[in-house]
Amino acid sequence: MSRLLLTGNGAAAWGARLSNVDYIPAFPITPQTEIIETLAAWIGNNEMPSRMVTLESEHSMITAAAAASATGVRVFTATSSQGLLYGIEMMYNAAGWRTPLVMVNVSRGLSAPITLEPDHNDVLAARDSGFLQIHCATCQEVLDSTLIAYRLAEHERVRLPVIVNQDGFYLSFTREPVELPDSKLAAEFVGDYNAENMRFRASSPSSQAVAVIGGGTYSYFRYEIHLAALQALTVYDAIAEEFNERFGRYYPAVDTYRSDDAEFAFVMMDCYATKAKDAVDRLRDSGISIGLVRPRLLRPFPELALQNALRGKKAVAVIDQNLSMGKGGILHTEIASALYGQNGAPLLASFVGGLGGRDISAEEFYQIAAALKEAAQQNITPPPRLLYTEAELRGIRKLQAIAHVEREELQARQGSHES
């Protein structure tokens, strides 16, 4: 075992390398590109016995990934944002084919307007695709989760593709110290690829992904995917335990920080949750009893673990780094569905922030905590809030003013030419 300074992207590449993947269909997109560049360099230097092919789109990339998986090899791929959306038709297919591939998604806000920095509307667009989702907060977690993802995907009771998600820029381009598992121990943990009955061979022809006629047949296969995804909950727990035993790092389906005895809690996913962690420490210092609850698994949804983690809290703030237009925060909706009708369910407040890489400041966490305290005192659920500061609005007004001045000057100039 050795310690390296790795970016989130570097950690993802190491995860693929240590999982002994056979095949990597690729397509560049910011902020994911460093992953495939790193893998390409290793393959080019004969440090990694895998084959990489650059497709002409993410749609083709995910098709090739799933088709190769259906032929009987271990497959890794990675994408972001628009790429995920471009390929999403084939994500549904990959899950329907029950191909156990692993894809790292480096979260980035969706167009329009086009942007580069992170939020979770990309990965949440794939929420219902049948891909399982593991969300990471640190570079170490990205590497370890990739190993865990292969075990989970390939488990005989699961056999579904898995996304390992990390935030673009904040994690993908941030160097953190990462313990690199010994390659032999990692290989032992992940195991050899077992294609089971999923393969194409001359001696054993098979038809895969064939059409069905009628809702009964269709429903049968769709229910199978859902039930397999639900089974992945207990399977995940066992794999996380085993990982802990072998490597000494424990990744429960729901991560909690100072929340056991807390009256209040923040609920967040991915690496912005580390900002919440810091806020928890400061709030605790000032005497507010608050903690953090971070679902690592989004699919399957760890309902029971979330109920246990949030039961008895006075009020909970779900801070969503995504926005379902006309509804609100998506994680908020999911948490609400887990808590509805439960004894001891807390008041549940919704905050949306961190879209397109927008920061969530310590001050905002303090305000959210204050809002929770007030809600608890009055026993009223506060209305959902979109985080935005006066300074930001002022910044926008400045940009608009510049745009107007520029346009007026241009029009004045054109007017003087015409006259």
Add this chain to the structure above:
Amino acid sequence: MTEKFIKRMKDLPSTHLLGTGTPMCAGCGGLQALHEIYDILGENTVFTNAAGCMTLLASYPFTPFRGSWLYTAMASAPAGAQGIRDALDILLEKKRMPPEDDLQVVTLTGDGSAYGMGLSATSGTIDRQLDYLYICYDNEGYGNTGQQFSEATPHAAKTSTSKGARGFPGFKKDLFAIWAANKPAYVATVIGAEPLDLAKKIQKAKAIKGPRLILALAPCPTGWDYDPKYSNDIGKLAVDTGIWPLKEYENGKVIHTKIPRQRAPVEDYLKTQGRFKHLFHPERDAKMIGEIQARVDAYWETIRDENGN
């Protein structure tokens, strides 16, 4: 599998490999071509399929294929071929599969995918020199959804989205030329009604490595509006009128494999199909028929020039 060199009709395989009783329409020209192709390709094949009529060939739990099959999506059947070919190569390389388990990777799509939605994925496979055989059954429209016009629909044909007095205003895209321009291993046009020409080309294509296209015109009784019993006759007419030139591209050269000595007038072909009925009823549209004839004539003029005659 017989590997005898096919020269005459009697050399064609007498054992037919594709199962019967499929959900294709009676008289499907695409299925006719596929039967003939499959007899020669054989069962050591894996097909990747795009959304289209033939998607229904393999409907759970039935298949007419003796070999393997993977349905992908309308835009990406060639990318499915890429994934399978790469995976088979990896398994061979790493000795995780015996060489005799290897498969010929085949993509099977209609014209909607081959000429349109799947063209980007197709282009990528040619760039990467993927070793696969692409079969397009071209029935000149989105047949499975009720024959709306596609990029392969011929000028003036009526389709369910070109019902106006003049039919389809656009022109059939030259997919053969698009492939050939990118220097693939092999490209050929075929038609089920010319089984010997088809068999020779499939036998040749089977032995070549790299990206290969077999473009089969697929007379379509439901889409083109004619009695299914005429599919073969209409196929022959497509060749005899010069509307569907039988040709192949290899080593940078295009060779016509059957040059009709005396081309029949195009109206012999047009008048057999309801989609061109407006060219003859209520009165003969001599101008439009003349235009179509002129374009066919112009094509064969360029062929004569190429051959230096």
